[in-house]
Amino acid sequence: xxxxxxxxxxxxxxxxxxxxxxxxxxxxxxxxxxxxxxxxxxxxxxxxxxxxxxxxxxxxxxxxxxxxxxxxxxxxxxxxxxxxxxxxxxxxxxxxxxxxxxxxxxxxxxxxxxxxxxxxxxxxxxx
Ligand code: HEM
Numbered sequence: 001x002x003x004x005x006x007x008x009x010x011x012x013x014x015x016x017x018x019x020x021x022x023x024x025x026x027x028x029x030x031x032x033x034x035x036x037x038x039x040x041x042x043x044x045x046x047x048x049x050x051x052x053x054x055x056x057x058x059x060x061x062x063x064x065x066x067x068x069x070x071x072x073x074x075x076x077x078x079x080x081x082x083x084x085x086x087x088x089x090x091x092x093x094x095x096x097x098x099x100x101x102x103x104x105x106x107x108x109x110x111x112x113x114x115x116x117x118x119x120x121x122x123x124x125x126x127x
Contacts, residue, residue, distance in 0.1 A: 005055060005056025005057065006055040006056055006104060006107060006108055006111075007052060007055040007056045007057035008056070008057075009104050010055060010100065010104065010108075012052075012057075014098055014099075014100065015048060015051060015052060015055070015057075016048060017098050018051075018094055018095065018098045018100070019044050019047050019048045019051065019094075020044060021093075021094040021097050021098055022047075022090055022091055022094040023040040023043060023044050023047070025090040025093055025094055026040070026087070026090050027040060029086055029089075029090055031082060031083055031086040031127075032083065032086050032087065032090070034127075035077040035078065035079075035083070046061065046065070048060075049061040049064060049065075050068060050070075054111070054115075055108065055111075070115065070118075070119065071118060071119060071121070074119045074121065075121055077121075078121070078122045078124060078127050079119050079120050079121050079122060080120065080122050080123065080124050080125070080127050081120055081123070082125075082127070083127065084116045084117060084119060084120050087116055088109075088112065088113055088116050091109065091112055091116075092109060095108060095109060
C-alpha cells in the first residue's frame with residue numbers, strides 16, 4: 001500500500017489557499033449564498049481543520065469540535081442535488097486555481113464528490 005497521504009502531497013500552504021479560494025467562489029455563487037453566512041472567516045477556519053484530517057493530516061477538527069457528524073451538522077441547511085453540484089463546481093475550480101496537480105487533484109475531487117452526495121438532504125427542485 002501507499003502510506004503517503006493526500007495531505008502530505010498537498011501541504012499545509014496549498015490546503016489553506018484551496019479553502020480560501022473555494023469560499024471566495026462560494027461567496028459569489030447565487031445557488032450557495034442564501035445558505036452561507038456573510039462572513040466566511042469561521043466557516044473557512046473550520047473547513048481548514050476538517051480537510052486537514054479528511055485528507056490524512058492531524059485531527060485538528062475533532063480536537064476542537066468533537067466528532068464531525070457532517071451530515072447532521074448540515075441538516076439545518078437545505079442541500080439539494082443542484083446545491084451539491086454547485087458546491088462541487090466551486091471546489092473543482094478552486095482545485096485548478098490552486099495548481100493542484102494530477103493525479104492528486106482527481107483523487108481529492110473524487111473523495112469530496114462522494115461526501116458531497118452524502119450531504120444531500122432535500123430534493124426540492126426549486127432550490
Ligand atoms: C459547514 C453547506 C458539503 C464540510 C457548512 C455550512 C453550510 C454548508 C451552509 C455552514 C456554514 C457556517 O454556518 O459557517 C454545504 C453544501 C454542501 C456542503 C451546500 C454541498 C454538498 C460539504 C462537504 C464537506 C463539508 C462535502 C466536507 C468534505 C463542512 C464543514 C463545515 C461545513 C467541516 C463546518 C461544520 C461546523 O460548523 O463545525 N456547509 N456543505 N461540507 N461544511 Fe459543508
